[in-house]
Each structure stands twice: as C-alpha cells, then as structure tokens.
Amino acid sequence: MKVSYFHVAADVPKGSLPDAAVVIDVLRATTTIAFALQNGAESVQVFENLDELRETAGKWPESSRLMLGERGGKRVEGFDLGNSPLAVVPGQVAGKRLFMSTTNGTRSLHRVRDVQKLYTMSLPNRKAVVERLLNEWFAEIWIVGSGWEGAYSLEDSLAAGALISMLMKNSSRKVDVINDELSSAFALWEKWKDDVEGCLRESTHGKRLLSIGDHDEDLKCCATLDQLMVVPTQSSPGILSAA
Template sequence: MQISYFHTSEHVPLISPPADGGPDAAVVIDVLRATTTIAWALQNGAEAIQAFASLQELEAAAEAWPAEARLRAGERGGERVAGYDLGNSPLAVTPALVGGKRIFMSTTNGTRSLAAVREVPLLLTACLPNRTAVARLLLERGCQRVWVVGSGWEGDYSLEDSLAAGALASALCELAVAPHGQVQFTNDEMLAALALWQQWRQDPETCLRVASHGQRLMGLGDHDSDLACCSAVDTLQVVPMQAEPGVLRAS
C-alpha cells in the first residue's frame, strides 16, 4: 500500500482514475471536530451524515427531507450556527437525539476536505477514536493507493490532523502483515505525521490542547470534554464511508 498525506484540501492534487495513478481510497481527517462528531453520530444511530461545504447547499437539501427525520448541524469559527439543531461537538450527538435521523452538516474545515475527494472510489473518515478500525478496513479492501487528507484551519496546517494521520499510518504499519504487504510512504508529509504521532502517542490530549485550534476552542468556552473525547484512541469500531456523493453511512 502506498499512502500520502495532504494537510489541507487545498493541497490535494487533481484526482485521476486509479488506473492512471490516482487513489483508490481517500481518508478525510478533522480531529477537532468534524470527523470525530461524524463517527460518534453514526455510532449512536444516525441514519447518515450528509456533508456540505456551504450552508446554502445544506439548507436546500434539508428542506427536501422530512422535518421529523432530519437535523441540521452547522459550525463556523468553532461555534454553532445560530438556529441550527447541532454545532460540531461529538458529545451532542446522543442516541436519543440522532437515532434514525439524517444529519445535514457543514463545518468550517472538514466538510471542505470531504468535497475535495468526493470522486475517489472509496471515501472514509477517520479520527483518533476509530483510527485502527479505518486501517483494518483499508487493508481488508486491498487498497493500493491511499490519500489521507487533513482539514486544517481555513487553509492552514493543523497539528491535530497530522497527529491523527500519523496514528492511522502507525496502525497500518502494525496491521500490514502478509497477505497485505508493506506500507510505503510517498511524501515527506506522511513521514512527518508519523514522527509527530510517535512523539505524542502517550499523551494525545495534550497535543490537541497545545495545538492552535485546541487553544481556539478553549478560548471559546469549556471544551474539556470535547478535547478528551477527540483525543481518545481506538474507542470506536465504526467507520464512516461514503455511500453516495456527500452521504456518509456506517460501514
């Protein structure tokens, strides 16, 4: 397996078919907090997550869905969009609230990364809680070229997404024994992400707290529980997978 890391959607190359050297799988990461929230929402019984880069597109799609079976989740600048049912907290997507419902979601960064790789044959989302489950699925599917895409913050690098990319790479290396073969890193960004994980693997929550976005969230209010949830490693088995363009369901 060849694996590359792009730390924001802006760095993702133009996508070509796998036969022409493009990826046969992509994994989107937004540790704080979109992909963590997506994983927990599906774990807690949401029917699907439908992701949108813009609030306008979200509103139009949500209006066409039965009111009793939908929730709107909107986040900008780390805070919930006024009037929406949810923001972007993994703690808010409780079974009682999201069970059986479709969540129409738009966030500052993560949903842009999902849009950037929407055409890849296999599209997954990862976070620290499900990193080993994602690694296992990639190997079971026999993926040969994988792009890991971070979400950053408004186009800039984010420490926590690279930490999770390194955590995923580490899990792949641990699991990739025969018949799966070896994992090869195809760019320096992936090697750097792995080194970052090796530095912080014993204390990922502190890494999230010192990261600029962790600092931003703490400046907005009490997000201690969110930070603890987002930094918990291998607590989930659910793997969000794109079932149709823009729609994620539990694999």
C-alpha cells in the first residue's frame, strides 16, 4: 500500500487517480459528516456552490431535508444548520438528507470525487476508516486535507499523521509513506498525540473559531479519538452514506 498526503485540494495532482482517497477536514466538515451519519442521516450531499445546493435541495421534500451552510466559520443565513458536529443530533437528522457546503472540506471532496473509493475521516472515526482501508487493501491511497481557504492547516495534518500511524501499526503488510508531506504529518502526530485537543486549540483555525463564537465544545468533540464506527463513503458523486 502506497500512501500520500496532500495539504489542500489544489495540491492534488492531475491525471491518473489512486485506488482510494480519504478526505480530512477536522474543523469541522468531516467531523460533522461522521456524526450526522452515525446519528441516522440518510446521506450527506456536498456542494462547492451555495446556489447549486439551494437549487438541488429545493427539489427534495422539505420534511426530509436539512441545509447545512458555513462560510468563514459561521452559519450561512437562511440555512437550517451551520457546520457543527454537536448540532447534527438524531432528533434533527435521522432519516433526512443533509445538503452541505462549507468553506474548505467540500472543495476537497469535489476535487477527488472521481476516485473509485472515496471516504471521509475525522479523528472520532479514525479507527473505523483504518479498519476499512486494511480490509479492502488498496494499492494506492491519497489522503487529502482541506486546510483553510487554500492554505495549510495544522489540524488536518495532525489527523493525516494519526491515520498513517494507525495504518502502519495495524497492518501485517507493507505500508509505504510516499511523500514528505505525509512524513511531516506523522512527525506532527508523534509530537501531539498525547494532547490532541491542545493541538487543535493551537491551530490558527481553532483560534479563529474560538474568536468568532462559543465553539469550545466543538473543539473538544473534534479532538476525540476513535469513538465512532461509521465510515462515510461516497455512494454516488457528491453523496456520502454510512458504511
């Protein structure tokens, strides 16, 4: 298994695609997706463009849909929810399709939507994703971070390091780290693995969220490890379902 990490969608090479891709947006899109599906959402459909989201959601029965919109860390006006894993509780999302667009994570998902096997990972569902990757055993995997508006993010690299660390420890077969970005992510994980929440709070995006509202509990939630067994999996382009 050959594994590479790309900090943001724009870093993903053009041309040939890997066998599988894992998209990460710790703060907070892929964490919210994991909790939503764990809590019974029918699926999560992601969009880069808000107008496209509104148009598509408008064709869905109002009683069985929710619109999630976030820009700059804040809920988009007129949307049902923003981008918090704490908001997608069973009473809100069970049985519903979530139409979702965020500042960063949905861009990365769109960039690799043509990969045959596409998953999302957050720290809370890391173990479940690792088990899936090892069971399927892909020849080549890309881990794709989301960053912040096209720039590097500390927390996504931490999660990439957490993923490769568990992959290597739990595999009976060879797992090759292909690029320096992933080697650096592994080193970052080794530094912060005993204080994951501290790393998220040290990150510029973590500080940004805390500065614009009461997101303290969001950061605590996003920093938890291996508590969810859901593996968000692209079932058709742009649509993620529980698996």
